[in-house]
Amino acid sequence: MGEEKLKNKAGITLIALIVTIIVLLILATVSINVIAGENGLIKKAQQSKDAYEESSKREEAGLNDMLEEMMKDTGIGPNGKTLVDTLGAGALRVPLESTVDAEDIEGNRIVVPRGFFVRTDLGTKVNDGIVIEDKQGNQFVWVPCTGAQYKKHTYNEPSRNDLSGSTADSGDNPWKTYYYRNYVDWKEEGGNASSVTNNGGFYVARFEAGIPDNAPFSVNNTNNKDMTYYTSGSGNNSKNTTSYIPVSKQGVQAWNYISQENAVKVSQNMYSGAESSYGVTSQLIDGLAWDRTVDWLGESYSKIASESTQYGNYYNTTGVTLPENTLYAQHVYATVKSGKTGTTGWVVANKYRRGSRALGGVNLTENDGTNKYVAADYINGTNYTSENYTLSGRVEMSTGSVSNFKLKNIYDMAGNMWEWTTETGYHNTSSPATTTGTKYAVLRGGSFDSYGTYYPVSFRYGYIAVTYTNIDIGFRVVLYVK
Numbered sequence: 001m002g003e004e005k006l007k008n009k010a011g012i013t014l015i016a017l018i019v020t021i022i023v024l025l026i027l028a029t030v031s032i033n034v035i036a037g038e039n040g041l042i043k044k045a046q047q048s049k050d051a052y053e054e055s056s057k058r059e060e061a062g063l064n065d066m067l068e069e070m071m072k073d074t075g076i077g078p079n080g081k082t083l084v085d086t087l088g089a090g091a092l093r094v095p096l097e098s099t100v101d102a103e104d105i106e107g108n109r110i111v112v113p114r115g116f117f118v119r120t121d122l123g124t125k126v127n128d129g130i131v132i133e134d135k136q137g138n139q140f141v142w143v144p145c146t147g148a149q150y151k152k153h154t155y156n157e158p159s160r161n162d163l164s165g166s167t168a169d170s171g172d173n174p175w176k177t178y179y180y181r182n183y184v185d186w187k188e189e190g191g192n193a194s195s196v197t198n199n200g201g202f203y204v205a206r207f208e209a210g211i212p213d214n215a216p217f218s219v220n221n222t223n224n225k226d227m228t229y230y231t232s233g234s235g236n237n238s239k240n241t242t243s244y245i246p247v248s249k250q251g252v253q254a255w256n257y258i259s260q261e262n263a264v265k266v267s268q269n270m271y272s273g274a275e276s277s278y279g280v281t282s283q284l285i286d287g288l289a290w291d292r293t294v295d296w297l298g299e300s301y302s303k304i305a306s307e308s309t310q311y312g313n314y315y316n317t318t319g320v321t322l323p324e325n326t327l328y329a330q331h332v333y334a335t336v337k338s339g340k341t342g343t344t345g346w347v348v349a350n351k352y353r354r355g356s357r358a359l360g361g362v363n364l365t366e367n368d369g370t371n372k373y374v375a376a377d378y379i380n381g382t383n384y385t386s387e388n389y390t391l392s393g394r395v396e397m398s399t400g401s402v403s404n405f406k407l408k409n410i411y412d413m414a415g416n417m418w419e420w421t422t423e424t425g426y427h428n429t430s431s432p433a434t435t436t437g438t439k440y441a442v443l444r445g446g447s448f449d450s451y452g453t454y455y456p457v458s459f460r461y462g463y464i465a466v467t468y469t470n471i472d473i474g475f476r477v478v479l480y481v482k
Contacts, residue, residue, distance in 0.1 A: 185433025190422030312415020
């Protein structure tokens, strides 16, 4: 009897324990669900946190919008300077009568010179590229630059041998050179450090230098309605002249066949003489300004300094087609076939054309297919046959033709035309540097006859004399605020 009672008690105790455990498990499950479940405390806390952060963001955005509207209403930026948004000159786009020290809505400084107005329709933030325009329609982009940033690019391997071809520097984003790093006497014959330091930047032409309408070699000249393509050897129609003033406009012929010496002169003339009332001085772009601009563009596209193929009109550009009615010229490069006689060289177009055309090099046949080589369209074209030559097309396009070739509102610094700079030397390999003999100037950025892989926007080409002219060499103007 006693033993049976003990068994019953033990059984009851075991059942109670099991029930207790079950109850505890149920409570634990409920607690876990309450705390960590789909609608638990943790989830609700996270939702509350997210809602608070989202509300804070909306509140901050709303406050920023309100502040921006207030700044636009008052015309005063966050640091108390004139807001650049107000300098668009209204519907008539009347240029400023005096230079204005201004800022954008983020507090970044920009000095807008006398004689220009801001193209506010093209952007009003410095880091996006603010465009100014003069009464003739020439456009320039403000490049922010401190005195410390206005300097020549420093190569990690300053003495690397680059006499045998394009040579890349070491590092993750290597700049490239050719016939440059072996010489010690390079110097700048342009630039304006005091203007950069005082004004916090400079202006670079939005486009490659273009040919003005009044030049006899302009396709827009009334005497040249047939759109003839003039070369440097065309007598009175030579492009290598200082008689005309370049333009910085979209959709015009890029000014090629001009020497570095003459590019220096016409660039200086752009805002001198009758145009000296402008609040700027103009010159051929210097190497310091080019280097700073490349660094600044790199903030939008980090690899632009080392690979520019899809950022410019190069021989190896692919997948890019000129828009309808674009002004362009298709040149031919003729290479003598093995075992044949002849001279390898350019077959220059007789005419400019308007239309749409895929960019990049293309192999041409003499008579067949969509890539037909039409001899009548080229100067001395009948002398070049596919029997003796391999014929390949090269496309020279007008300025600012492709929107994809624009960074921070600046067009075509890579490709289309090699561009002269004011960096010069006499190719002396040891110090002291010589100042006699052939004078060379540095070309930048590659051309329609180059590969963007090897000749990116940063590229320095140092083996061309200042007197040389060619079909794929042009220039660009830079402005310094007075």
